[in-house]
Amino acid sequence: MKYAVIDIGSNSVRLMVSEDLERIYKKINTTRLGLGLALTGRLDSARMAETADAVENYVREAKEEQCAEIFVFATEAVRSAANREEFVALLADRGIEVKVIASEDEARLGFAGAYTDGVCCVLDIGGGSAELAVGDSSGLFYAKSLPIGLMRIYDRCQENIEAIDAYVADTIRQYGEVPNFDNMLAIGGTATTFVAIKEKMKKYDADIVDGYVLTKRDIDEMTEQIRSIDMQSRLLLPGLESKRANVIVGGGRLLSAIMGMLGRESLVVRESDNQEGFLKVFGKK
Numbered sequence: 001m002k003y004a005v006i007d008i009g010s011n012s013v014r015l016m017v018s019e020d021l022e023r024i025y026k027k028i029n030t031t032r033l034g035l036g037l038a039l040t041g042r043l044d045s046a047r048m049a050e051t052a053d054a055v056e057n058y059v060r061e062a063k064e065e066q067c068a069e070i071f072v073f074a075t076e077a078v079r080s081a082a083n084r085e086e087f088v089a090l091l092a093d094r095g096i097e098v099k100v101i102a103s104e105d106e107a108r109l110g111f112a113g114a115y116t117d118g119v120c121c122v123l124d125i126g127g128g129s130a131e132l133a134v135g136d137s138s139g140l141f142y143a144k145s146l147p148i149g150l151m152r153i154y155d156r157c158q159e160n161i162e163a164i165d166a167y168v169a170d171t172i173r174q175y176g177e178v179p180n181f182d183n184m185l186a187i188g189g190t191a192t193t194f195v196a197i198k199e200k201m202k203k204y205d206a207d208i209v210d211g212y213v214l215t216k217r218d219i220d221e222m223t224e225q226i227r228s229i230d231m232q233s234r235l236l237l238p239g240l241e242s243k244r245a246n247v248i249v250g251g252g253r254l255l256s257a258i259m260g261m262l263g264r265e266s267l268v269v270r271e272s273d274n275q276e277g278f279l280k281v282f283g284k285k
Contacts, residue, residue: 003283004062004070005275006055008098010034010077010127010151011189011247013051015058016275017065023276026206027061028189029054030243034077034128038155043081052090059096071283073099075106075274076128080147099282103145106274107131110187111140113277114270118182121262124274125190125255127151127247130172132258134179142179146171150190153250159227164250168257175261184264186214187273189244190251195269196239197222204239210271216259223252 002024007014012030016023031051036044055072062070072091078084079100091098101109110124111133124131128149134142148171157163195212196204226234227249234245244251259267 001068002065003279004058004065004067005278005283006058006062006070006072007275007278008033008051008055008072008074008078010037010075010129010149011244012127013054013058014275015061016279017062017067018276018279021276021279023272026275027058029058030241032127032151032243034149034151036155037077037081037128038152041081042083043077043087048087048090052087052094055091055096055098056094069283071099071278072096073101073278073282075101076103076126076145076147076149077151079103080128103129103131104143107133107143107145108140109274109277109281111135111143111277112280113273113275114185114187116183116185116268116270119180120183120185121178121181122270123184123186123191123255123258123267124188125149125186125251125258126188130254130258132175132178134181144175146174148172148254150244150247150251150254153254154247157250159246159249161227161249161253164253165257168254172254172258172261178262184259184262184267185270186255186267187270190248190255191267191269192271193240193244193248194219194222194252194255197226197237198239200238202238206271209269212269213266214269215266216256216264219252219256219259223249223256226252
């Protein structure tokens with residue numbers, strides 16, 4: 001049976017079509033739903049409309065693919081917005097039911113999708129939140145979601161490195177004591193974007209991204225390279241999506257800071273993420 005999972009994030013809407021638990025393909029539409037949320041506490045009406053259109057288009061595609069079930073879930077941007085019900089109603093008016101994921105469940109889904117073997121730490125940096133989850137084949141024994149991500153950093157700090165680093169350091173200490181682990185895995189657009197830039201991808205290749213080893217040095221060097229050039233030059237960088245060009249610097253500083261906090265010089269990037277995790281936890285068993 002075919003299934004579709006649509007993830008409404010702070011930065012983008014993503015579609016995954018799978019055959020049972022095996023992914024067939026994924027698509028992404030960067031609608032930036034969470035832009036301005038850190039400043040106003042509310043979702044912008046134009047961003048909501050564009051995002052609802054993207055979701056509706058993906059639902060239509062899933063039906064054309066003859067998916068037996070279509071799951072739609074939303075994360076931090078919708079979860080934390082004062083006007084979240086307005087967005088939920090906007091989708092309901094189009095016949096679309098959305099499940100708003102609780103913060104620790106978001107960490108759980110990322111872990112379920114990315115886990116490989118041994119004791120793993122899974123880091124998921126999104127537009128509005130960053131999750132850490134540690135566990136093994138028997139399940140989780142640590143999960144924490146913090147309201148910090150690319151869009152929130154950009155809203156608050158733009159590209160002021162001193163401000164970014166201070167904000168990041170003050171926030172990530174709230175992870176507290178993270179249990180020891182063997183393998184560090186990263187999911188989400190920040191990590192996959194750095195792989196795409198490192199490999200100079202003119203077309204995104206999930207097979208190359210999945211299992212790719214990124215070092216902290218790689219991330220620091222690419223972040224500084226991007227920060228040092230103007231927007232027009234950034235748009236010419238292979239692997240850097242245009243709608244991430246002005247937010248990726250904050251994402252890089254956050255990714256590097258969390259690695260530093262955990263004492264890790266490298267991590268493994270996974271293409272399998274919270275969409276696969278959602279299907280395992282809430283959907284297809």
